[in-house]
Amino acid sequence: MLESPIQSKVHDEARQGEALLLEKEPGKGRRKLYIESYGCQMNFSDSEIVASILLDNGFETTGYYNDADVVFINTCSIRENAEQRVRTRLGDFKRAKRENPGMIVGVLGCMAERLKSKFLEEEKLVDLVVGPDAYRDLPNLIAKVEDGNRSVNVLLSREETYADISPVRLNSNGITAFISIMRGCDNMCSFCVVPFTRGRERSRDPESIVKEAKDLFEAGYREVTLLGQNVDSYKHKGENDEEIVNFAKLLALVADVSPLLRVRFSTSHPKDITDEVLHTIAKYPNICNYIHLPIQSGNSRVLELMNRTYSREWYIDRINAIRRIIPDCGISTDIISGFCTETEEDHQDTLSIMDLVQYDYAYMFTYSERPGTLAAKRYEDDVPEEVKKRRLTEIVHKQRGHSLFRLENQIGKVHRVLIEGYSKKSDQDYCGRNDQNAMVVFPKGSYKIGDYVNVIGETCTSATLIGRIID
Known part of the structure; x- marks a missing residue:
């Protein structure tokens, strides 16, 4: 939910983890920290807080887990696929630890809170488990592990915001x-x-x-x-x-x-x-002028089962308000296919609200029952997987058409773009996002990263606007 939306792409909450690197000169005698983050932007932001806390406690970061004294994986529990990827990655770290017995492996984030006993006792994959509100305790927990004890702190807080910690900007x-x-x-x-x-x-x-x-x-x-x-x-x-x-x-x-x-x-x-x-x-x-406004389902009955506390009509009213007050606003969304008891008619309601709004981008995925949630306790996950996948395919196909349509409407217009870096395909082109969060690619000219430029859209794919800088 918190990630920057990707045009017309089935969203995988457990995307490939990224090693987060601190751009600084190594300090003598400092221990090395390696962090991988999965899932939402909040997890990546939390990893920057963790790096800041440990930087002040004698660590520097490395991009290679085999070189690390401490390896953390910051986890996501949104979908089952996310958890499977984390387990696979922990297996890699466990093998690395055999060659470096002093290495400490820890799980942070949402899976840490939910699966603490499995990680520590049943599967013995990690040395410490730390929940999202306990990162200040990391130096103490690491010390306990070094003394030969497994450590855990998954206590949730009603006050912790880490407001006083200046995050270390990683892979920035x-x-x-x-x-x-x-x-x-x-x-x-x-x-x-x-x-x-x-x-x-x-x-x-x-x-x-x-x-x-x-x-x-x-x-x-x-x-x-x-x-x-x-x-x-x-x-x-x-x-x-x-x-x-x-x-x-x-x-x-x-x-x-x-x-x-x-x-x-x-x-x-x-x-x-x-x-x-x-x-x-x-x-x-x-x-x-960009708002990510999850709909999840276009059917009011399903929305009620999801406990979303709004109806289809309420959602449409908010969309109409956005279009009225911010006429050129980009809008993206989240959509779940195959939630409990979803019928074909319910699914058609989702497709119809997509046609009504015509989202710029969307996160689209099948329902994945998560243990401990209200849905898991109250409802049967009764939509067959093949039906979920077929409905998802229809949703994805429709969104690709809408994404292309929205970008085609931006051709011929001038866009103020913040240059974020080089295009993935050519070091002769820059890329950056416009006001509506569309990715724009253009020849770099004499400008530098961090400049604002005016770009006229000339063509597009379903995911990218392509243009050139104008004065």
Whole structure:
């Protein structure tokens, strides 16, 4: 949910983990840390917090797990496939540990909280297990392992936001960065494990968020993405219970850091996104005209079973508000095929709402029952896998057409693009995203990474807008 949407691609929550590298000169005598992160943007942001904590405790990061003294895998529990990939990767680390017996292997994040006993006792794959709210305890837990004990801390917190920790920017392009504005989730969607693995919702104080944005801007960053499981429910009281800062006000505060600092956010919830937020986006040119608004299903009965707390009609009203207040807004979504009891008529409702909205991008996947969720306790996972997959194929096919249509409508228009790096296919081309979050590729000319340029769209694929820089 929290990842930058990928055009017309079936989303795999357990995408290949990435080694996160700290760009710094190695220090003498420092121990080496290797981290792989899977799943949502929040996990990648958390890994930057972990790196910061351990940097202050004598570590440096490495891109090679065979060279590491401590190996962490930051995990996702959204889908079964995610957990299988993590187990496979832990097997690789276990083999590496045979050649380096002093290596410490640990699991962080959502799987750590959910499967702590399996990892530590039954399968003995790891030395320590640490949940999302316990990263400050890592130096102590590592010390316990070095003393010959397995360690675990998966306690959830009602207060922890890591607001005072300056994240180490890992694998960074130096241009874009994430800022976590809140943790946990109070929405009890019946298919989701997040409330159980990340705890109750709590918001960071706005002062620390704005300071982090200012520090990033002064360091040369030109785009920040505000992260939360449900950013629209952000709420923080001022000192002495003064005026409450809601998400609309927070957006304005961050946008005011500089007109050259682009602001994005993820993820919104249809029940909470307000006209005030939409008008704030419309008011500030540097708040990108792009909203990720998960629908999950186009059928009100299924939405009720999912405990999404909105109907098809409510969702359409929010879409209409977006189109009215921000006419050129890009919209992406999440869609689940084959949720419990979903009929062909329910599936057709999902296809029809896709036709109505015509999303720019979508995350699309089949329902995967997660142990411990409300759906697993209350409902039978009764839609056959072949039916789920066939419905997903229809959803993907439709979305590819909509993605192409939305990009074709951007041909001939001039787009303000922040240059993020080189194109994957050629070092003679740059790439960056426009206001609507579409990836744009263009000849690099005399500009440099981090510059804003005006690009006219000339052609496109279903995933990329292709153009050239104009003065």
